[in-house]
Amino acid sequence: MPNNDALRLYKTAHIDKALDDPNVAHLTISHDKVISSQSLPGLNVIPKEIKDGVDIKIVLEEGVVIKNPVHMCFGMLKQEGVQRIILDIDIKPKASIFVIAHCIFPDAVKVQHLMNGKIKVGEHASYTYLEKHIHADSGGVEVVPKARVMLSDYARFKTDFELLQGRVGKIEIDYETICLAHSVMEMTAKINGSGDDVIKINESALLEGEGARGVLTSRVALRQNARAEVFNKIIATAPFTRGHVDCKEIVQDKAIASATPIVEVRDPKAHVTHEAAIGSVDSKQLQTLMSRGLSEEEAVALIIQGLLS
Amino acid sequence: MSVLTLKNISLTLSDKKILHNVNLEFLPGKIHALVGPNGAGKSSLAFTIMGLEGYRKFEGDIIFKGESLKDKSIDQRAKLGITLAWQEPARYEGLTISSFLEAAYSPEKGFKPEEALLKSGLAPDLYLKRAVDKTLSGGERKKVELASILAMMPQVVLLDEPDSGIDIESLERIFDAIKILKKRGSTVILITHSLKVLEHAEDAFLLCCGHLMEKGSGHSMCRYFKGKCMPCDHQNMPEADDAK
Ligand SMILES: Nc1ncnc2c1ncn2[C@@H]1O[C@H](COP(=O)(O)OP(=O)(O)O)[C@@H](O)[C@H]1O
Numbered sequence: 001m002p003n004n005d006a007l008r009l010y011k012t013a014h015i016d017k018a019l020d021d022p023n024v025a026h027l028t029i030s031h032d033k034v035i036s037s038q039s040l041p042g043l044n045v046i047p048k049e050i051k052d053g054v055d056i057k058i059v060l061e062e063g064v065v066i067k068n069p070v071h072m073c074f075g076m077l078k079q080e081g082v083q084r085i086i087l088d089i090d091i092k093p094k095a096s097i098f099v100i101a102h103c104i105f106p107d108a109v110k111v112q113h114l115m116n117g118k119i120k121v122g123e124h125a126s127y128t129y130l131e132k133h134i135h136a137d138s139g140g141v142e143v144v145p146k147a148r149v150m151l152s153d154y155a156r157f158k159t160d161f162e163l164l165q166g167r168v169g170k171i172e173i174d175y176e177t178i179c180l181a182h183s184v185m186e187m188t189a190k191i192n193g194s195g196d197d198v199i200k201i202n203e204s205a206l207l208e209g210e211g212a213r214g215v216l217t218s219r220v221a222l223r224q225n226a227r228a229e230v231f232n233k234i235i236a237t238a239p240f241t242r243g244h245v246d247c248k249e250i251v252q253d254k255a256i257a258s259a260t261p262i263v264e265v266r267d268p269k270a271h272v273t274h275e276a277a278i279g280s281v282d283s284k285q286l287q288t289l290m291s292r293g294l295s296e297e298e299a300v301a302l303i304i305q306g307l308l309s
Numbered sequence: 310m311s312v313l314t315l316k317n318i319s320l321t322l323s324d325k326k327i328l329h330n331v332n333l334e335f336l337p338g339k340i341h342a343l344v345g346p347n348g349a350g351k352s353s354l355a356f357t358i359m360g361l362e363g364y365r366k367f368e369g370d371i372i373f374k375g376e377s378l379k380d381k382s383i384d385q386r387a388k389l390g391i392t393l394a395w396q397e398p399a400r401y402e403g404l405t406i407s408s409f410l411e412a413a414y415s416p417e418k419g420f421k422p423e424e425a426l427l428k429s430g431l432a433p434d435l436y437l438k439r440a441v442d443k444t445l446s447g448g449e450r451k452k453v454e455l456a457s458i459l460a461m462m463p464q465v466v467l468l469d470e471p472d473s474g475i476d477i478e479s480l481e482r483i484f485d486a487i488k489i490l491k492k493r494g495s496t497v498i499l500i501t502h503s504l505k506v507l508e509h510a511e512d513a514f515l516l517c518c519g520h521l522m523e524k525g526s527g528h529s530m531c532r533y534f535k536g537k538c539m540p541c542d543h544q545n546m547p548e549a550d551d552a553k
């Protein structure tokens with residue numbers, strides 16, 4: 001029977017039902033304590049408690065396909081403190097897994113969540129990772145997720161980062177991926193900032209193997225005094241690689257946004273593109289919705305909701 | 310009694326006079342056509358009626374059901390019962406067709422999103438969850454726009470070039486939807502450059518170089534398409550243009 005902290009985390013993440021199923025693997029960490037853990041055959045989850053956090057090793061054995069999403073819950077129910085998560089993920093060849101990480105800081109006044117991930121996706125293996133943040137409305141969270149990702153030949157890696165509930169506080173994403181031959185990488189970050197939130201996104205992909213493909217997508221909506229800086233970089237060094245950087249930021253009130261896409265090609269048979277759009281809501285989109293009877297505020301909210309969905 | 314009256318509308322954009330003293334009356338429940346060559350000012354007139362950004366400073370007045378629209382914002386005009394469908398409808402990102410239709414839906418007057426889609430010729434099962442984005446074809450996008458108007462069921466609908474970028478089969482669906490609007494008592498204003506669309510209109514107005522040149526039945530205005538713009542000799546062969 002899960003304890004009260006666990007229950008609150010599950011309920012906030014809306015996963016209390018999913019975890020009743022014994023075929024759903026999960027791991028719940030409240031501050032620096034492992035409060036529940038469920039592995040599955042072929043999926044080894046080995047957490048070790050450290051000072052202010054947990055060091056987690058996850059190994060998915062060769063050829064093992066995990067059908068249900070695996071839920072990881074990283075929570076801090078206290079108002080203050082540091083949570084350090086060290087993640088070492090090793091997806092062996094031909095294995096496949098979908099992990100949803102729920103990062104929950106509902107009462108944060110001064111909370112730091114530091115994540116350091118090392119991810120290896122083996123040949124023909126697939127790793128999908130969705131990280132969803134639920135923060136306090138006061139913005140007292142600082143989130144610093146770092147990941148170094150290595151994709152072997154024909155590996156697939158898809159990651160989505162969502163910070164749409166509660167105030168951002170401060171966030172500094174730093175993801176770096178190396179893509180070997182014919183691997184596919186899709187990295188998306190969606191963040192809704194307001195107040196005095198500060199957002200930094202730093203994502204890069206090195207397309208090093210022939211035929212590797214990568215897309216970096218950022219969607220940021222800012223209001224009030226929020227600030228965002230997005231640095232997206234794709235470097236293609238091998239033939240037949242394809243890369244695309246796509247950044248959209250909607251800015252309202254006194255918010256400030258910047259986007260710095262860097263694309264670099266070191267092989268004449270490689271092809272990398274980028275697009276960035278920063279500014280107010282598109283006026284035709286806005287006026288269409290207003291011509292159907294929505295107020296300006298309602299129309300903007302709907303457009304932003306779509307963009308971040 | 311007209312539902313919408315334009316009184317001496319003149320519009321100047323970047324020092325260029327676009328509309329010259331246009332007087333027009335639109336009757337309740339009728340299908341009207343506003344015809345004229347490219348650049349005549351048809352879209353500008355529609356944008357002025359809707360009150361779009363950049364089209365709010367004009368001379369004259371627009372009276373809707375006895376009330377001046379002059380100082381009203383787009384959403385205020387919409388709430389009173391006017392809407393506009395652009396020639397090239399906006400595309401969004403992530404916004405589902407379902408949410409888009411729900412946003413326009415008026416429970417008292419309009420069709421529920423599913424019904425509205427169906428009546429515009431799109432299967433709800435296939436479309437409700439899709440986004441109103443780049444992945445829709447031009448024809449599909451126009452049908453979604455019409456569905457949102459059926460969900461809103463306003464009193465006056467301005468349709469800017471409803472046939473542009475549309476195949477013949479889809480055009481029939483669009484005419485079906487227009488008939489539904491009429492049946493429900495809406496006034497439809499078709500802005501067009503095409504004889505096929507004009508044939509569906511009961512009343513027609515001819516605009517040329519920002520001047521209202523002629524009013525008449527839809528049928529009588531068809532002759533204007535046969536070669537020259539009858540009243541002003543302006544060379545105009547829309548059917549030939551369309552064929553290009
Ligand atoms: N913002 C603008 N500034 C200056 N001229 C404009 C502007 N918008 C439209 N026009 C001009 O107004 C005229 C009428 O345009 P429009 O209303 O789009 O015609 P139609 O819809 O009949 O083809 C054209 O000559 C066009 O170039």
Ligand SMILES: [Mg+2]
Pocket residue numbers: 351352353396469
């Ligand atoms: Mg036009």
